Amino acid sequence: MATEGALRTGAAALLLTLLSTGCGTADSPPTSAGTSAAPSPTPTPPEDLCTRLVSHWSREVLDSGTYGDYQSMGLSNGQYEILREVVDAARAEKRRHGAQAADALIERRARAGCVDWYRTGGPSDGPWQ
Template identity: 70%
Template sequence: MVAACAGAGGGPAGARSTPSPTVTPPEVLCARIVAHWSREVLDRGTYGDYQSMGLSNGQYDILRSVVDAARAAKKREGARAADELVDRQSREGCAARYRSGGQGEGPWQ
């Protein structure tokens, strides 16, 4: 008589235990990319084309707002305050944009 052995994952022998893929919410992805490009713009001092940055028009609007506020904060309070502002306003702007479930009409929104 042959007994079945449990696999390393605790399941039947030969069964694979793979983690389920995780999905990053769009507002989190938006916040990451907006924060990244906001810092790039602050360092370079100039804006690029939103499409070359991989941003939608709406995300680019958030970026411009974040950069304007971060530049002012950097002058008043220093680089650390500007960096914290970039993270906070990127999260807030993207959360507001995706609160209703997604982007507007058209691929550029």
């Protein structure tokens, strides 16, 4: 049974080694190989976030036919104004050229509106904007 004792001793030694050397934490310094944590991701530009939100909610409004409260949509008042303009244009486009054309228009108009809005100040331009 000496083999069983040797296995236990070996397993305990392995466990101790793993626990003492293999478990780093978020505050651990870089390893001796010079590696460190991955760089943090680049923040998404506000006009890109605006475009995503306005495009999403424009499609929802176009499909349902009803507007919701801009705050429940996570939009600012300025983004909601862009949404209303986009949906009006998309409704007309859908009647003339179909749903696919309306979808493409939503993407273009939301992008253009958001880029313009953030170029001229965005939400910091005034109260509740």
